[in-house]
Amino acid sequence: xxxxxxxxxxxxxxxxxxxxxxxxxxxxxxxxxxxxxxxxxxxxxxxxxxxxxxxxxxxxxxxxxxxxxxxxxxxxxxxxxxxxxxxxxxxxxxxxxxxxxxxxxxxxxxxxxxxxxxxxxxxxxxxxxxxxxxxxxxxxxxxxxxxxxxxxxxxxxxxxxxxxxxxxxxxxxxxxxxxxxxxxxxxxxxxxxxxxxxxxxxxxxxxxxxxxxxxxxxxxxxxxxxxxxxxxxxxxxxxxxxxxxxxxxxxxxxxxxxxxxxxxxxxxxxxxxxxxxxxxxxxxxxxxxxxxxxxxxxxxxxxxxxxxxxxxxxxxxxxxxxxxxxxxxxxxxxxxxxxxxxxx
Amino acid sequence: xxxxxxxxxxxxxxxxxxxxxxxxxxxxxxxxxxxxxxxxxxxxxxxxxxxxxxxxxxxxxxxxxxxxxxxxxxxxxxxxxxxxxxxxxxxxxxxxxxxxxxxxxxxxxxxxxxxxxxxxxxxxxxxxxxxxxxxxxxxxxxxxxxxxxxxxxxxxxxxxxxxxxxxxxxxxxxxxxxxxxxxxxxxxxxxxxxxxxxxxxxxxxxxxxxxxxxxxxxxxxxxxxxxxxxxxxxxxxxxxxxxxxxxxxxxxxx
Numbered sequence: 001x002x003x004x005x006x007x008x009x010x011x012x013x014x015x016x017x018x019x020x021x022x023x024x025x026x027x028x029x030x031x032x033x034x035x036x037x038x039x040x041x042x043x044x045x046x047x048x049x050x051x052x053x054x055x056x057x058x059x060x061x062x063x064x065x066x067x068x069x070x071x072x073x074x075x076x077x078x079x080x081x082x083x084x085x086x087x088x089x090x091x092x093x094x095x096x097x098x099x100x101x102x103x104x105x106x107x108x109x110x111x112x113x114x115x116x117x118x119x120x121x122x123x124x125x126x127x128x129x130x131x132x133x134x135x136x137x138x139x140x141x142x143x144x145x146x147x148x149x150x151x152x153x154x155x156x157x158x159x160x161x162x163x164x165x166x167x168x169x170x171x172x173x174x175x176x177x178x179x180x181x182x183x184x185x186x187x188x189x190x191x192x193x194x195x196x197x198x199x200x201x202x203x204x205x206x207x208x209x210x211x212x213x214x215x216x217x218x219x220x221x222x223x224x225x226x227x228x229x230x231x232x233x234x235x236x237x238x239x240x241x242x243x244x245x246x247x248x249x250x251x252x253x254x255x256x257x258x259x260x261x262x263x264x265x266x267x268x269x270x271x272x273x274x275x276x277x278x279x280x281x282x283x284x285x286x287x288x289x290x291x292x293x294x295x296x297x298x299x300x301x302x303x304x305x306x307x308x309x310x311x312x313x314x315x316x317x318x319x320x321x322x323x324x325x326x327x328x329x330x331x332x333x334x335x336x337x338x339x340x341x342x343x344x
Numbered sequence: 345x346x347x348x349x350x351x352x353x354x355x356x357x358x359x360x361x362x363x364x365x366x367x368x369x370x371x372x373x374x375x376x377x378x379x380x381x382x383x384x385x386x387x388x389x390x391x392x393x394x395x396x397x398x399x400x401x402x403x404x405x406x407x408x409x410x411x412x413x414x415x416x417x418x419x420x421x422x423x424x425x426x427x428x429x430x431x432x433x434x435x436x437x438x439x440x441x442x443x444x445x446x447x448x449x450x451x452x453x454x455x456x457x458x459x460x461x462x463x464x465x466x467x468x469x470x471x472x473x474x475x476x477x478x479x480x481x482x483x484x485x486x487x488x489x490x491x492x493x494x495x496x497x498x499x500x501x502x503x504x505x506x507x508x509x510x511x512x513x514x515x516x517x518x519x520x521x522x523x524x525x526x527x528x529x530x531x532x533x534x535x536x537x538x539x540x541x542x543x544x545x546x547x548x549x550x551x552x553x554x555x556x557x558x559x560x561x562x563x564x565x566x567x568x569x570x571x572x573x574x575x576x577x578x579x580x581x582x583x584x585x586x587x588x589x590x591x592x593x594x595x596x597x598x
Contacts, residue, residue, distance in 0.1 A: 143411035151412075151459060155534040288423060305542065307534045312419040314527035318546050321531075325539050 054278040061217040069218030073210040077200035082210035085191045108161035120149040120192040128196035156250045164188040168225040185225045201280040250296040253328040256287035273315045289313025293328040354477040362478020366470040370445025375474035379435030392427035402441040426481040448508040487553040487576035488521040491545045500541045520549035
């Protein structure tokens with residue numbers, strides 16, 4: 001009897017609840033989750049997903065009424081709203097207008113960039129995440145995201161500048177049948193405002209998907225130059241409004257690499273690591289290496305990669321990059337189905 | 345397929361802890377390193393040094409594009425500098441773009457250019473040289489290169505450090521950074537390309553960036569001096585050799 005009571009009172013091994021373990025030893029916590037207990041088991045992340053499992057994407061478009069196009073995108077606890085507003089830029093207000101070659105419609109990158117017709121803006125300080133305090137100047141991350149979105153818009157050539165031109169054909173009173181050369185009187189400038197409602201990792205993916213869905217839902221009203229009023233007039237009729245003809249469907253996917261090497265140990269021989277697809281905030285904070293790939297399978301399937309961005313570590317080499325690109329291509333199909341279901 | 349030799353001078357500023365001027369293919373960048381210095385409470389890290397990277401453009405003040413470049417450089421230098429050896433301090437790296445090549449997108453319309461890749465390898469090289477000059481503890485050295493792929497007769501032709509015209513006509517641009525032991529540290533690509541094209545760019549960049557001398561000859565530092573600096577690791581090696589040489593002057597003269 002006495003013997004049993006002493007074993008019960010003996011100090012047991014130090015144990016913590018899950019949350020305290022995660023807060024005290026985040027890397028150990030992640031490692032304990034990822035290394036399977038036995039050979040037959042697969043690793044499971046703390047959030048219950050498999051290492052290469054993405055979060056479910058849900059999209060809702062046209063929820064903002066006073067935008068030309070809008071979308072709310074949600075992936076797990078990351079929720080982003082994007083609104084696209086069109087404003088008119090008069091061609092006469094442009095100093096040094098670029099020369100427009102109307103026969104080379106596919107190469108309008110320069111025109112869009114020089115005129116600045118696409119203006120993405122990212123707002124993180126909405127209380128979306130404790131690390132971004134509301135009411136402060138745009139953080140480095142917000143600026144970096146905006147810059148990356150603009151860069152992606154430019155390299156993918158998603159928006160065609162021909163959709164943004166407003167033409168005017170002057171009528172010569174003496175010979176109306178001859179007709180003169182049509183001229184570009186104005187441009188639509190698209191302001192792409194991206195607000196994070198909540199941020200739980202994969203910031204770029206969510207922002208781009210929201211922007212893509214919003215651009216797909218954009219309807220620009222019919223606009224024309226009224227020579228008597230000397231102003232651009234927009235039609236009220238929704239039947240006259242036109243959608244944008246977007247080129248392709250580039251979809252990004254983010255990955256983080258968790259390697260077993262403890263932080264601060266520079267051991268290049270250590271090869272054990274996990275590639276985590278679509279990391280959440282906790283995983284992003286404790287992984288140093290981040291990879292983001294953008295693919296577009298809608299056109300030429302062989303040349304489908306639009307961008308690769310890998311930084312912060314040296315775990316991923318060419319072979320591992322191949323698996324990451326394959327995973328992104330699978331993700332592309334999932335995202336396409338969700339976006340298509342929304343637009344029909 | 346060679347690279348025009350880059351040019352660099354170490355310790356060009358006398359008040360900074362370390363500095364370097366690097367010029368290559370029309371780009372010229374001045375980098376300075378200060379550290380370890382006092383850190384503000386907000387940025388202080390209890391177990392490692394905070395690394396701050398500031399990129400200053402040739403014209404005007406920094407824009408979101410510079411913030412993006414800073415974030416890439418920061419993610420690399422954080423693992424290159426042995427920050428755990430200098431806890432609760434700050435290492436500040438300032439990279440000032442001095443000149444850009446004529447006719448490049450950046451120099452013609454600085455606000456309009458969206459692609460930040462052509463500048464990135466030069467910034468990284470400058471940062472490394474400035475860090476070497478400051479004698480901060482580093483875990484490795486690295487070299488960085490821009491590869492442009494342009495399609496000719498359905499073949500992807502790689503070009504190293506392309507001219508502004510080459511950049512404009514390229515189908516994809518790739519920036520790779522390799523450690524001297526051949527580990528890929530940064531890979532930034534944009535454009536339209538297949539995975540095979542990526543592998544090709546990776547392979548040629550790896551060859552250009554990693555050490556041809558071999559790992560077992562590390563002690564023989566002077567090897568890289570006589571051959572032309574076509575390999576970027578040999579280039580860094582020769583710069584370190586020059587630095588050691590000038591620091592050892594007093595010993596030889598006595």
